[in-house]
Amino acid sequence: MKRLAKWRLVSLFAMIALVLSGCGKPFVSTLMPAGEVADMQYDLMKLSTLIMVGVIIVVMIIFVLVFVRYRRKDDKTIPKQVEGSHKLEIIWTVVPILLLLILAVPTVASTFKLADVDQMDKKNTKALVINVRSHLYWWDFEYPSKKIVTSQELVVPTNEKVYFNLKSMDVKHSFWIPAVGGKLDTNTDNINKFWLEFDDKRANEAGNLFYGKCAELCGPGHALMDFKVKAISRDKFDAWVTAMQDVKEPQKATGALASQGQEIFNKSCIGCHAVTPANKMPETARIAPNLSNFGERSRVAAVLDHNKKEVKNWIKNPEAYKPGNLMTGKYPEMSDEQLDALAEYLMSLKVQE
Secondary structure (H helix, E strand, C coil), X not given: CHHXXXXXXXXXXXXXXXXXXXXXXXXXXXXCCCCHHHXXXXXXXXXXXXXXXXXXXXXXXXXXXXXXXXXCCCCCCCCCCCCCCHHHHHHHHHHHHHHHHHHHHHHHHHHHHHCCCHHHHCCCCCCEEEEEEEECCEEEEEECCCCEEEECEEEEECCCEEEEEEEECCCCEEXXXXXXXXXXXXXXXXXXXXXEECCHHHHXXXXXXXXXXXXXXXXXXXXXXXXXEEEECHHHHHHHHHHHHXXXXXXXXXXXXXXXXXXXXXXXCCCCCCCCCCCCCCHHHCCCCCCCCHHHCCEECCCEECCHHHHHHHHHCHHHCCCCCCCCCCCCCCCHHHHHHHHHHHHCCCCCC
């Protein structure tokens, strides 16, 4: 009875795991591709799965036929020995080779296509190139041709190739947008390059918002090292770039409470955070996320709802939400009134209405 109870428990957990495996949202699933790269990788996944399932089915059919047809009853005779059969050896040698070729040819072709980044290395290229920098535990994105920098939210145009330079500023991380393309490591000693394309139709279905993650175990805050991707049409992207470029100086607060918050920010936060999108700092000086358009973000610290309450919760105790982050202990404790003022100022930082 105890064994039966254990098996019932195992079966229950297996059923729950099966049900939960189907949960999730389309913009974080590799099984709902939203771009050319994701489509290519998804096709390779389907091909490899089809080959594996086909091999399993054929083996199981042969096993059942042999088990049923040639099972021993009262017959004591020894069946014909096929050891050393050239015909059988050729069959079970050639068949795996053919299956490997069927899988290898499109895999190699896709690999070379995905590795083609010649366009981004050309002088005066018109391609959109974005420098991605990973930190413990956040991301920043530099648009060198546009002379702007953002943090935690990547903005890209749809239906065109977007090229990326990937580099880590501390330890190894991995840049991954599940619905749009496979992951690629960000290293400290070299720059990795690749490209992605964001499908306009799929982007609209996902509300023009995809989720990105770090896919390399990098520390206690790894699971919370997310970023958001806003995929919009080229016209909207150009308008966003223009709005970001128009912000030449730190935005002035409007209202008494926000002005008080700006004073607190300038005394406690400005040493690490930038509040202009223009990149006037060397790479080594990027200590903390750029906050120039903080009020337009969809999440606080990439993991909390975007509202004043969560802004205050994050500032009050960032370690509770992202263990091991570099913000903990870097500023003096603040009263509730100071947190209210600072949150008011941060939420007012917008470049587009």
